[in-house]
Amino acid sequence: MSRHVLILVENLPVPFDRRVWQESRALVEAGYAVTVVCPMGTHAQESDVTLEGVHVLRYPLDPAQGGVLGFVREYAVAMFHTSRLALRVARARKVDVVQACNPPDLLFLVALLLRPRGARFVFDHHDLVPELFLSRFAGGGRALYWVTRLLERLTFACADGVIATNESYRAVATGRGGVDPSRVTVVRSGPDLSRFVQFPPDPRLRRGKRFLAAYLGVMGPQDGVDYALRALYALKNDLGRTDLHCVFMGAGDVQQQMIALSRDLGLDDMVEFTGRVPDEFVQRCLSTADVCLSPDPKNPLNDVSTMNKVLEYMAMSCPIVSFDLAEARVSAGGAAVYATPNDVTDFAARIDELLRDEEVRREMGRRGRERIERELSWNRSREALIGFYDALFELDR
Numbered sequence: 001m002s003r004h005v006l007i008l009v010e011n012l013p014v015p016f017d018r019r020v021w022q023e024s025r026a027l028v029e030a031g032y033a034v035t036v037v038c039p040m041g042t043h044a045q046e047s048d049v050t051l052e053g054v055h056v057l058r059y060p061l062d063p064a065q066g067g068v069l070g071f072v073r074e075y076a077v078a079m080f081h082t083s084r085l086a087l088r089v090a091r092a093r094k095v096d097v098v099q100a101c102n103p104p105d106l107l108f109l110v111a112l113l114l115r116p117r118g119a120r121f122v123f124d125h126h127d128l129v130p131e132l133f134l135s136r137f138a139g140g141g142r143a144l145y146w147v148t149r150l151l152e153r154l155t156f157a158c159a160d161g162v163i164a165t166n167e168s169y170r171a172v173a174t175g176r177g178g179v180d181p182s183r184v185t186v187v188r189s190g191p192d193l194s195r196f197v198q199f200p201p202d203p204r205l206r207r208g209k210r211f212l213a214a215y216l217g218v219m220g221p222q223d224g225v226d227y228a229l230r231a232l233y234a235l236k237n238d239l240g241r242t243d244l245h246c247v248f249m250g251a252g253d254v255q256q257q258m259i260a261l262s263r264d265l266g267l268d269d270m271v272e273f274t275g276r277v278p279d280e281f282v283q284r285c286l287s288t289a290d291v292c293l294s295p296d297p298k299n300p301l302n303d304v305s306t307m308n309k310v311l312e313y314m315a316m317s318c319p320i321v322s323f324d325l326a327e328a329r330v331s332a333g334g335a336a337v338y339a340t341p342n343d344v345t346d347f348a349a350r351i352d353e354l355l356r357d358e359e360v361r362r363e364m365g366r367r368g369r370e371r372i373e374r375e376l377s378w379n380r381s382r383e384a385l386i387g388f389y390d391a392l393f394e395l396d397r
Helices: 018-029 068-092 108-117 129-136 141-158 167-174 225-237 255-264 279-288 308-315 326-335 344-355 358-376 378-392
Strands: 004-009 033-039 048-051 054-059 097-101 120-125 161-164 184-186 211-216 244-249 271-275 291-294 320-323 336-339
Touching: 004 018, 004 068, 004 108, 018 033, 018 054, 018 097, 018 378, 033 068, 054 068, 068 108, 097 108, 108 120, 108 141, 120 141, 120 167, 129 141, 161 167, 161 378, 167 184, 167 326, 184 378, 211 225, 211 279, 211 308, 225 244, 225 255, 225 344, 244 279, 255 271, 291 308, 291 344, 308 320, 308 326, 308 358, 320 326, 320 344, 326 336, 326 358, 336 344, 336 358, 344 358
Parallel strands: 004 033, 004 097, 033 054, 097 120, 120 161, 161 184, 211 244, 211 291, 244 271, 291 320, 320 336
Antiparallel strands: 048 054
8 A cells, every 4th residue: 555644734725725735746646645634715615525636634714813812722723623633534544644734833743643653743844933923923922932932843853854945944944943954855835837827918907007016925914915015105106107007816814904905005096906816817917917026024934934926926937026035035036126125115116127127027037937947846846855755764766
């Protein structure tokens, strides 16, 4: 029988968590059996379903509301259901590996439940949770920071192997995590190029304007959509640019707040929020966009995190405006222009700069796509993932 990998993820439902979905499919294609335990979502309501060979078990979960206590409630419910379903899976078939994808850094407890049954534990390190809470709760984040540092250290200590999303995260694992470097493998969240195909530009998306800007991604407190909106306000009112329409694709905790902020800033004639959209719309929009926005502000989390949207913009040959973050430069290189961190006026100026030079935009887009094809596509990451698992089981395929 093929080796059985149980993947635990709480942050998003599968297949909408792109990284987990890509990992799951890659493992199935390599001959592993894969079961995923995750929450339900608006468009993922089935509790037990098999998708492209991946067995997915989902549980009901309401997103956190009301600050820290909201997260305590959310994680308590998630841990109950995840433990229940993991034990159910283990009773039906032996689990060889539990792969836990954070946040939260609590899922190692579920892995420990299955360790007496022979399951190994792999930590797929998606987010720096201590920095996430420090960035999200500026007023009271310090105490949470040290609690989450402890949980992170326990997670690393229990792991038989660690998958890091970039070299910065690998340094965290081997540094404050105390993990032997030989047990840490970098598997970047690269775009699947079969999902990012150029379409003919769709002028209707510009809503009668000359230029189109686009944002694609989650809308959480740390994702900087508010920075993008304030930059668009500066672009319109300080630089006098009224020939730009901007589409924000995605959803998240602060989506409704961002819609309200857009109205308060008087951007109704310039900004459109679509919510989550199908891949076909994403491809049409990014094929039409003149510039793409990555407004994540500089903070302890964002500075060392790889932003999926940056890689996806590059896969679609889009020039990017980003704040000057360490990992943004590692990913995008010459495919982006970089604004002074957290300075919305400079972010607006960089947008204006790109819109004024079509040749520069075209060259940046070409560089980005070339870099994805050469180094950063999911095909490259897939090889690293399968190599990690083969080494874990000491297999010679």
